[in-house]
Amino acid sequence: MCPAPAKRKTDIGAPHYDKFLPPIIKRNYGNWRHHELPRPGVVVHVAESGDKLYSVRAGSPRLLSIETLRLFAAIADEFSDGYLRFTSRNNVEFLLADPAKVDPLIARLKQEGYPVGGTGASITNIVHTQGWVHCNSAASDASGVVKSVMDELLPYFESMTLPARLRIAFACCLNMCGAVHCSDISILGMHRRPPKINHATLAKNCEIPTTIASCPTGAVRPATVDGKPSLEIIEEQCVLCGNCCAVCPSMSLNDPGDGISIWVGGKVSNARREPMFSKLAIPYLPNNPPRWPEVVSAVKNLVEVYAAHARRFERMGEWIERIGWPRFFKLTGIEFTKHHIDDFRHAGESFKRSVHLRRPPA
Amino acid sequence: MCPAPAKRKTDIGAPHYDKFLPPIIKRNYGNWRHHELPRPGVVVHVAESGDKLYSVRAGSPRLLSIETLRLFAAIADEFSDGYLRFTSRNNVEFLLADPAKVDPLIARLKQEGYPVGGTGASITNIVHTQGWVHCNSAASDASGVVKSVMDELLPYFESMTLPARLRIAFACCLNMCGAVHCSDISILGMHRRPPKINHATLAKNCEIPTTIASCPTGAVRPATVDGKPSLEIIEEQCVLCGNCCAVCPSMSLNDPGDGISIWVGGKVSNARREPMFSKLAIPYLPNNPPRWPEVVSAVKNLVEVYAAHARRFERMGEWIERIGWPRFFKLTGIEFTKHHIDDFRHAGESFKRSVHLRRPPA
């Protein structure tokens, strides 16, 4: 009999978070009383015990080299006893017990090129996805668009003067990796041409029946091309969802005519209005790298019009509901087109089924 | 050559309404200033000219014999110079220029058995349909249920003390002839067993392919019965819509197990809240002629709970939206069941997609 092989170590899960919590948090875990936002990027949590925790938040591109991670570690060692965390929107936070270190830390972060802000009624980091950097499905580049937009919106990251917090999200295709469908402003990569098929490889690497079944509109049909079994797309039926491409490696939506759409008025929190989806504002803007000027100015316009008109605590979507969509389109100068009218499954639910109209057009 | 046949007189349409308008209306047409409701059943319209029109409204069973119509005509001759009209909810109205005749007219109507009321914050006539009196599709009797309910609710017809107007509608099958789908309280006849098929006549009088195509859920299938072509129903798939019965005379949903469902909170007017559909309150009550006591007491309970809790100008649906459905079910004592949860096409749109919950149950 051979000896039993050394059992392979697997399924250990995540390390317990306890190891990574600073002592002030361990002491006051579950016993916080309230918080304050003394300046942009700093949240002070006051415990029942009277202890105060200072969290300093800095913007991050999320796509981080290990060099930068080591830099963050070094900064943490210097200012926050080595304790740091990342937020649900990919900002980095340093957790300080010593208020005296807050200002020096902020200075240091800025000096290294990491702006401090994103708290309260600000624009915080843009949640985003892989883009051309890494995903096969991307209709645009995530990081490039985010960088271009945030370069322009930085003042809103570093201040807290908006009517309410404003959340921007980016996704590079309809899969929408992130909460793009529920953001104040969503930037969404759009393919515009039905999938292209690599007939040469299809028979080899693609399950034809599965691919046919994957299409929600029945647009994928069997076909024989150059004597080999393959597929064809009924173009008028295709809604560009990409599902067939997700199951069949020989199909791709990527095309130089891809671009970007802009959506507005979604939210996630239950504060005041129930959570809601983002709605279409601009159906298409071109991919214009490296700076995507059309996208940047469209987003900036939305932010500025919102900032000028919304009331305090009114998220983008709440503001639009108050003034009505006709006025939103007028104020932002965006054209209302056929594309804005839903035509998918529950389309009829979005029609205006009352005469509640603010000053109807002549 | 034969002489051209005398042209048959057709397509003359309706007589012009002008012929039937009392002089006071002709004089003030389009120039009314405001109205008052001095007492239940009387609406006074004041014209810019100062003229006053008194409309006296009486309840009608809608199913009228010519004897009763002649009685109304005679009453009109006596009190309103022969002028009368019917309302969009089938009440009869007498149009008077002379205020002195209002009280005598009311006395006379009551004496003849026609209650006066239905104005303002009251329960007016129940809009209804044919029922067993005349329709092949009826799952209940319209006139019998309406009579039973109104006998009980008469005090609300003859007063104006509800929080707002309360509209009740009845339809005897899902075709919903009337605005049953948008009423404060809707009483709806329900079939509960899939169609029965008369296989003997089907081949003769029924287009098999059309009937198969008529079913929204594909529950109707071709079958051979006793050697003859016929149809069968996949019972689990049938949603009891009756569409197959509408196209095929050999199919019928009528069954002694038919009964009634109750719906609440719909409205049509744009006043305050946008128009909305009625929502299911009670999925089934038995047909219990001649008085349908279960239905009468269910409706009465709804009216009373609403009357006790709603605020002024709050229609049934507006009140429920304010207090929330969980509380509605608690206050009315109605059980919430699986049937209350939508499972048709847009079902998901009715799920609670937030944590906006009033005091959650333990």
Place this chain on the structure above:
Amino acid sequence: MTEKKPTPLLDNLEAGPWPSFVKELKKSAKSPMVQDLLGVLERSYEDKMGHWKHGGLVGVRGYGGGVIGRYNELAREFPDAAEFHTVRINQPAGWFYTSDVIRTLCDIWERHGSGLTNFHGATGDIIFLGARTSEIEAVFGELIEAGFDLGGSGSCLRTPSCCCGMARCEWACYDTMALTYDLTQTFQDELHRPSFPYKFKIKSSGCPNDCVAAIARADLSIIGTWRDDIQVDRTAVTQYAAGGQIDIAADVVARCPAGCMTWDGRSIGIDNESCVRCMHCINAMPKALAPGKDRGATVLVGGKATILGGALLSSVLVPFLRMEPPYDDLKELIRAIWDLWGDHGKNRERVGEFIQRIGLGNFLEQIGLDPQPEMVAQPRTNPYISYEPKEGRP
């Protein structure tokens, strides 16, 4: 006529304060048809089931609609109720009558039918309930002589109906009765000869209160509204405030769905740019407030009851249309809808379902209207945009 049978269950419904339909039946029971109808109905009350059969084809020469054939299963037992057809008749707009014309109608129906009527049917027609096939032509002939004509049934236009509007109501933003009369006369052919994929109903209300429930049940709803500011009579406001019958803050201002009213205890403020023209404040204070003066209507499309894909409320098609005779714009729009739906609608597909199937955007394009944000509650939330092929080229 069969011998008079006892009807104990129905007799029970003669009692009680609400006017009794059983009394109505009995008043007409000198007609053998109604006598047998009583028997049939009593049977339904006994066995808790209807006994009418699916309609058959009955009609008037040259017309495809207006009569609903109705036969009874219990014909052997109740032969005089064996045939009990319905005749639908165009009502005068607004349902105004004189006693004379009522008597004329009763006389016709006494001569040729059961003597039972509905004043009115749910669509708005005058309904004669209970004709034998053999009498249909006679009824029709006499009606025509009296100035009346048949309503619609089957895949026809149905008789348009409307609220009493300017005849009596201070809020009518256009003349609903004039429009309804005009449409009824203009579209006689569509009313009488089935030419659509399914039924089509037009209803007109003079203001957003929608007293004819158009939005819930008309394929085309025409609902009066205004563009300018609500008219305010400051003196009357003061009277309301003093009168105490209404709590202006709680009952009016707090209930404004647009949240666009203010009240400082003395005067009312309305931000008319934000007002959604719901009528509530006007309804609550009819002596003080009134719709603006720049009046017209919103035209909505596609309302219907449940069958088959679920009920639909009408949705905005033209946010604001001035409503003046000869109503050419409106008629052109109606014809464009009928043409498109007529060509592409499926059998038994109401226009509201048709629009959902082909997409409102496509529908607008086909009938030649520009998309407007007023037509939607909100723009699309799903990203399945159908770019035109040309848009997809870089």
Place this chain on the structure above:
Amino acid sequence: MTEKKPTPLLDNLEAGPWPSFVKELKKSAKSPMVQDLLGVLERSYEDKMGHWKHGGLVGVRGYGGGVIGRYNELAREFPDAAEFHTVRINQPAGWFYTSDVIRTLCDIWERHGSGLTNFHGATGDIIFLGARTSEIEAVFGELIEAGFDLGGSGSCLRTPSCCCGMARCEWACYDTMALTYDLTQTFQDELHRPSFPYKFKIKSSGCPNDCVAAIARADLSIIGTWRDDIQVDRTAVTQYAAGGQIDIAADVVARCPAGCMTWDGRSIGIDNESCVRCMHCINAMPKALAPGKDRGATVLVGGKATILGGALLSSVLVPFLRMEPPYDDLKELIRAIWDLWGDHGKNRERVGEFIQRIGLGNFLEQIGLDPQPEMVAQPRTNPYISYEPKEGRP
């Protein structure tokens, strides 16, 4: 490694105040993989198109998920970016780290990969971006030694994630991090070995503010809430009123979605029976108001993005559940859902779509929960009730 190619388009993105991902790429460009990645990306910027291929099967022995295979079309030109797989790693709950553990992770990734990471992926994992197939086992081995394990991919459970909750936030109604850690450890098998019809995500937020956006993107959302009354500190209210930084009437009371607050200039009134627990008033006055003391969570189900039938927000499944270790009720519920969906879900059908297909009522029945009115925004409006056959018998 190919020679270093110029990247003028990308270089442009080094400028500007927001931290630059291009700088990050260049910092790692001593890795030949990243050097070639820069070339590939510059090409995408030139021709406005991605150049990655559909993923292939890459993984760790005994695991079905955790690694996403990624290959490049331009492998001939950029051979060092030909394989560029992703390794997903379970993050510590709440994303808390020490500098030491960060350095440990960096060292592993320096030895075996490109040196590029995402802190964090959109699901919440630590992401190592750019591994060759040959290195995968080595990365895994070292991660395990360091106490880390792989996240989910494919038809697996994904790493649960949560807001920082009790670690730092005064509003946490239960311990999100304790729960998330527990679930991650309990369901290691489901995380690593694809056994579902499609992916399954669990996210936990400590209160209705939902700082982890659970409701929008988790198949199971656990959102903290309370049952009793909002805690009011009257002194602090007075301070807010005096402080003038907030207009209590306009910013708090008027914005309460339940309309259940009153303010008379001195004290705040809350009708807690009507309060919908939205958090707004508490958010606006954190020193004065706080969630009640009878705390737990609402469990919601079925959130997801667009693909395929359209996006869904999570919907209420258990209105209120007390959240205490060992969380047996919750785990039992999760297992019941997985069993049912596992048996009857279609391939690539998320649980939210599954519920819509079979009906929420049926779903509840199968997993053994009673229907409650809290689960719906409103009861059904369409009358297509599926009576059970037995109900149809008189």
